[in-house]
Amino acid sequence: MNKISIIIAREFNERVKKKSFIITTILMPLLMLGLMVAPSLMMLFAKGDQKTLLVIDESGVVAPKLESNDEVVFTPFSGSIDQARANEEVFGVLWIGSDVVATPSQVRLYTNSSSSMTLEESIASQIEDVVEAERLGMYNIEGLEDIMNNLQASVSMTTYRNDLSAEGEEEEATSSMVAYLLGLVLGMMLYMFLIIYGSMVMTSVIEEKGSRVLDVLVSSVSPFQLMMGKILGVASVAVTQIAIWGVLICGLGATVLPALMPDDMMQTVEAVQAGQMTALEADMDADMLSALSVATDVSGLVMMFVWLLLFLVGGFLFYSAMFAAVGSSVDSIQDANQLQTPITMPIILALILAMAVFNDPNSSLAFWGSVIPFTSPIVMMARIPFGIPTWQIILALVLLYASVVGMAWVAGKIYRVGIFMHGKKPSYKELWQWIRQ
Amino acid sequence: MDLLKIENVTKRYSAHTALSDVSMSVPRGSIYGLLGPNGAGKTTLIRVINRITLPDAGRVIFDGREITDQDIYHIGYLPEERGLYKKMKVGEQAIFFARLKGLSRREAIVRLKEWFVRFGIESWWNRKVEDLSKGMAQKVQFITTVLHEPKLLIFDEPFSGFDPINANLLKQEILRLRDKGATVIFSTHNMSSVEEICDHITLVNKSRNILSGSVDELRHRFGENVFEVTYSGEQATFEQSLEPMADILGTSSVADTPYLCSRIRIKDAASVRDSIATANNAVELRSFREVIPSMNDIFIRAVEGTL
CATH class of the missing domain: 3.40.50.300 (P-loop containing nucleotide triphosphate hydrolases)
Incomplete structure (x- = not known):
């Protein structure tokens, strides 16, 4: 055991001292924070100057009803279109054809500089409203406008979960949109960790074998100790990275994010968190608000990180043992590519399953995918944000960690033979013989 | 131990x-x-x-x-x-x-x-x-x-x-x-x-x-009674005198000296002393020493199965 810890310490120290590790560990949370904060910062700073548009309305019906706002000021213009276009002090010219009510395509916008999509959409929608109102008026039915307004309905739905509410109090479930995004991020993160850290184990075994350090090491430690030491060493690097990210994101969520947000928005977020109001009642984008309330809910984040760590470590131990076995049986990374396909396939399959899970997090496909060890780490992490029974998570963890033992045993068999094999790349049949030996 | x-x-x-x-x-x-x-x-x-x-x-x-x-x-x-x-x-x-x-x-x-x-x-x-x-x-x-x-x-x-x-x-x-x-x-x-x-x-x-x-x-143990003899005198006399008890494997002159050097295999290990005495009478001996096989020879012969 002592020897394994010496190996672990070496693996850990060599990796965390690398510049690349330090940089990614610090930059990633900042990047994620940036992604979270960017929308609100854009809302704050993206308001450009007011733009003046000269309006030439040949139909005479639209121009009087156009409303200027923060973004754009409509100024009626009576001259010809060429005169208007000659004026370079304004943002541009809006030309509306005489028969616009019958032919709504008779609208043109000439601009002196590039316009934005939102500006074009807001102008088009104002004109649409006017044209619709004009067309309604042509039916000559009394009170038609009221009838039309009355017909329009907007449904706002709040989702409650019966099985999750503690103490009989109704608890608002996370909005599906936020759960989807969170599941996506967590699933992707696990996928990336399994692939990146798994191949890190493989590469490092290949290097040890190639540089013949292995031949020296095995005279001091058994091959199995060596393999487990490496796997656990790399795992501890992954855990360190995740833990640092966890602390940074929780810390930033609790401090920086509220400070950056406008006060009124934060008050609303707090109200939502406290259950005083639902996200939909607030006069802000509901998904944005739920996202913010998730990002600033420290205890929720901590819980999420605990699950993430448990599945990360389990999934990593499960897969990295096989990565180590493949690394031990080849001489170069090129040779490893083909042999590692059976390992990377289930990981990719898990990611595809995770995508399918978002449609129905409680389907039997989702359940089995998140319980069977080959796919469980990624699929379960994708499901957790939707809120699933704890027993399922525990079941998945128990199965995962139990199969880790079996996986390590099989991998150890391959490893102990593979590290002394040089030259020809072994076939699957030979690998099977090594396991049985 | x-x-x-x-x-x-x-x-x-x-x-x-x-x-x-x-x-x-x-x-x-x-x-x-x-x-x-x-x-x-x-x-x-x-x-x-x-x-x-x-x-x-x-x-x-x-x-x-x-x-x-x-x-x-x-x-x-x-x-x-x-x-x-x-x-x-x-x-x-x-x-x-x-x-x-x-x-x-x-x-x-x-x-x-x-x-x-x-x-x-x-x-x-x-x-x-x-x-x-x-x-x-x-x-x-x-x-x-x-x-x-x-x-x-x-x-x-x-x-x-x-x-x-x-x-x-x-x-x-x-x-x-x-x-x-x-x-x-x-x-x-x-x-x-x-x-x-x-x-x-x-x-x-x-x-x-x-x-x-x-x-x-x-x-x-793997020596084969091969000796290297350095002498001055007639090569023919030397070879004739030793003929009954040894095979002559080869003779060459020693560079920069008037001496000759012959490799001989003595047929019977017991007649080493006789051989030396005989050679001594025939020519003027300078040296008479056993050629011990090198480990290299032993290695090759052992591996090829000719020991």
């Missing part, structure tokens, strides 16, 4: 047998040569001693008891194919290997500093291995092999990759360790180094031990 005894060790792999019924005894304090052509089973035997692989049959007795995992703390092994972590600093790396052999960090540092001074490489401590030349890395490797002062040292082709000066330094260190009580096993193809430093050998071929014994005893 023998430090290491191999008793009837057999090791089979799925496709072939690497060792069949191999026995050998390594006397304490000896330098023991383990010889054999490529693929004979030397490396497997060394791995069995190091407990890297376990034998299918037979026993390994170390220091009077059957060998256990704890004993590898008392063995230092320098494999033929050896390497260090390229990205790691020399000092840290040496400490790492020392700790795997059971030394504490502090003890490792004290001993390492001593060795680094002895080899004059103190300045390498903080350099990365990838910045060292192959020979420099080999020196570091040698130190990590012997640092824990093992009772048994196993070197597989230790001199490959060394220039003559450093090879000599290494040889002196190995002899010094032997004098301090270590037992050394040498696996090598380099027969001249065997003659120089080994006192015992075992020759393995096709998974079997085909020849064991002390180097001097073996060389004399």
